Amino acid sequence: MKVFLQFVVGLTVFLGVSFGLYRGYSFFYGKKGGNNYDWKVIQQKKNIIPVAIIGSGPAGLSAALYTSRAHMHTVVFQGPQSGGQLMSTSEVENWPSVGKKQGPEIMQLLKDQAQHFGAVLINESIKRVNFASWPYELITSDDQVVHALCVIIATGAFPERLKNVPGEAEPWGKGVTGCAICDAAFFKDKDVVVVGGGDSAAEQALQLTAYAHHITILVRGPKMRASAAMQDRLKKFDYITIKYDTMITQIEGDGSHVTGVTLQTPHGSEHMAIDGVFLAIGHKPNTDIFKGQIAFSPTGYIAHACRTQETSQEGVFAAGDVSDERYRQAAVASGDGVKAALDAERFLQHIGFDEILAKKIERLLYDPIAIADLPDIEPIESLDQFKQVVLESNVPVVIDFYTKTCSSCAQMMPYIKSTAAHMKNKLLFVKVDIEKVPELKNRYAITTAPYFIVVKDGLVIGRHNEAMTKRELFDFASRFVQE
Ligand SMILES: Cc1cc2nc3c(=O)[nH]c(=O)nc-3n(C[C@H](O)[C@H](O)[C@H](O)COP(=O)(O)OP(=O)(O)OC[C@H]3O[C@@H](n4cnc5c(N)ncnc54)[C@H](O)[C@@H]3O)c2cc1C
Incomplete structure (x- = not known):
């Protein structure tokens, strides 16, 4: 009798806790499921993509490598920065197993690997999504509507701009930029400032050393946050100066070029004649197009479940910097991408997508126009x-x-x-x-x-x-x- 009672109490506690956890999870993520996965509807659609990946950084491409290797037809919308943030860095020393390599080289290897297994990489962005009903609609920058059976969001993050600084918006691209690797060549023998104190600021300053006459790094606080290794590299250049406790209060220009900045320093206001401003003041997750469609964290990142990459919407997964405000490292983003790919595979199996269905929808698949064969410019x-x-x-x-x-x-x-x-x-x-x-x-x-x-x-x-x-x-x- 005592054993029976213990069993009943144990079972009640177990069911209670399980239900509570389930409710808690559902409540926290406001999980929307229960879609009607009607395969007849699918067969009336066109432009179908079994796995649609938005973003081509380490997260998106790692996910593509896994899903395409698992024979799931995968299309990657590469977005405005094909290859993601690592394209704007020179040396990467912490991508496991490759030693020291250039960022763009690592990303090219990852692209080649994903394409080798059949992933289709296209030069389009997604400008709108509709997750209200399944299959999910993605609208491309070219105004095409595609229908995704599942979606992996890997849109990463983009550089923050200065706020409330007169003159910043107007000369963007005319001397104010967020990308040294793209624009350093325009500043040959010029004086420039780099704004920021982290690894990105150090990286931008180092990239500028091949061109600029003098580089001043403006750090808002009393010390740099960049890694010790990066700071050591900066010390090798006598034409890099670091100013601490300093902020830009104004950017001046002549309409087509930046000509100077006004700084707030511990000793008061100071004017510096310079030709370029390189911003490295942090990143903001690329989430605008998902507003109202899935749940965000209080700080604006895409929220996902604790041990998986599932978002609040069934069949939509998030990976990399867009859902990670803590680590923001390429290898972590890549790992997230792998997890999202495995989650996507489970989801497709769960909704009954198998080889027979894959064959049935083959003729309905999204087929971006082949532009590779067009004559060169x-x-x-x-x-x-x-x-x-x-x-x-x-x-x-x-x-x-x-x-x-x-x-x-x-x-x-x-x-x-x-x-x-x-x-x-x-x-x-x-x-x-x-x-x-x-x-x-x-x-x-x-x-x-x-x-x-x-x-x-x-x-x-x-x-x-x-x-x-x-x-x-x-x-x-x-x-x-x-x-
Ligand atoms: C200068 C610099 C140096 C760095 N150095 C290192 C390093 O040495 N080691 C390290 O581990 N990490 C480094 N990082 C961080 C690392 O680059 C990021 O953590 C990593 O790239 C994040 O990968 P991701 O795939 O999540 O996003 P991202 O790399 O940001 O890629 C996002 C992708 O989403 C695409 N996208 C955005 N919006 C859309 C849209 N609407 N439609 C379609 N696509 C879209 C973009 O085109 C891009 O392809 C560095 C970052 C910077 C800026």
């Missing part, structure tokens, strides 16, 4: 060639100024190729590596990359100094088409 490598091709052209010429290290320049190339093919004979597209023909950079006051100018009969008739989506580039170029 003519590179301009000398002033003579510029005169012949650009100045003597009888149609307007769009010139794409780029640098080899600028990832958004590489990212835009497929858009440029497809726009050029579309506007053939009406508009000519050429590209100029600013380091190969610096005279053109100076002649046209090019201050960042990518930078587009449109030239007709030797006159500049259009300018755009930022990366564009495929649609934005198309709209920009259409303005100059001659019918």
Whole structure:
């Protein structure tokens, strides 16, 4: 009898705790499940993606490697920075097993590995999502609607900008930037400041050492937060100065370039004549497009369950910096991506997605247009060639100024190729590596990359100094088409 009573009490406690935990979990995450996974509905849709991954940093690409290796058709929307944040760093020494390697090299290896197993990487961003009903809708920057059976969000984080500092917004891209690896070449023999005290600030300063005349690091507090190894590397350069307890209060410019900054120092206000401001003051998670669709943490990161990458929406997973305010390291993001991929695989099995269904929907799969085969854009490598091709052209010429290290320049190339093919004979597209023909950079006051100018009969008739989506580039170029 006593044993029986103990059993009943034990069972009651167990059920009570389990239910409580379940309710607590559901309450905390407000988990929305219970979708009607109706395969008949799926067979009436088009543009289907079994596993859609938003983001191509370490998290997104590691997830893609796993899902595609498990024979799940996977499409990665690479977004504005193909390869993610590691594309803007030089040496990486803590990616397990590779020793010391360049960030872009590591990301290329990861892309190759994911593609080897069949992952499809496309140069599009997702501008809107709808998780209200299944299959989930993703709207691309090209306005296509795709239907995802499950989604892995790996949109990472982007650099913060200064707040309440007069003059910061206007010269963005004209001397104020967040990416040394993209823009350092524009500051040859110039004086620049780097704002921030962490590893990113140290990294940006080190990247600038190959170009700048003098680099001043402005640290808001009394010491740098960068690792000891990074600080040691900074000490090797006598043209790097560090100012502590210092903040920028104003950025001054002449309309096209930055000319100086006003600083608040422990000794009062100080003016510095400089040519460039590199911001390294932290990152903000890329969550805007998911607002109202899934639960966030109080600090704005995507909330996920404790031991898995599940979000508040069944079949939607989050990995990497977008859901990690604590670690923010490439290897951690990659591990998150692997977990999200395994969670996605379990989810697809759970809703009955098997080889037979995969075969049935094969003809309905999203098939982005193959742009890799389009002809290349003519590179301009000398002033003579510029005169012949650009100045003597009888149609307007769009010139794409780029640098080899600028990832958004590489990212835009497929858009440029497809726009050029579309506007053939009406508009000519050429590209100029600013380091190969610096005279053109100076002649046209090019201050960042990518930078587009449109030239007709030797006159500049259009300018755009930022990366564009495929649609934005198309709209920009259409303005100059001659019918
Ligand atoms: C300068 C610098 C140096 C660093 N050095 C190191 C280091 O040495 N070691 C280390 O471990 N970590 C380092 N880190 C941190 C590391 O880079 C990040 O932790 C890691 O990249 C996070 O990976 P992620 O995949 O979560 O996101 P990210 O790398 O931020 O990638 C996010 C991806 O999402 C895409 N995206 C964003 N919005 C959209 C959208 N709407 N649609 C489609 N795609 C979208 C972007 O294009 C990008 O591909 C460094 C970071 C910086 C900035």
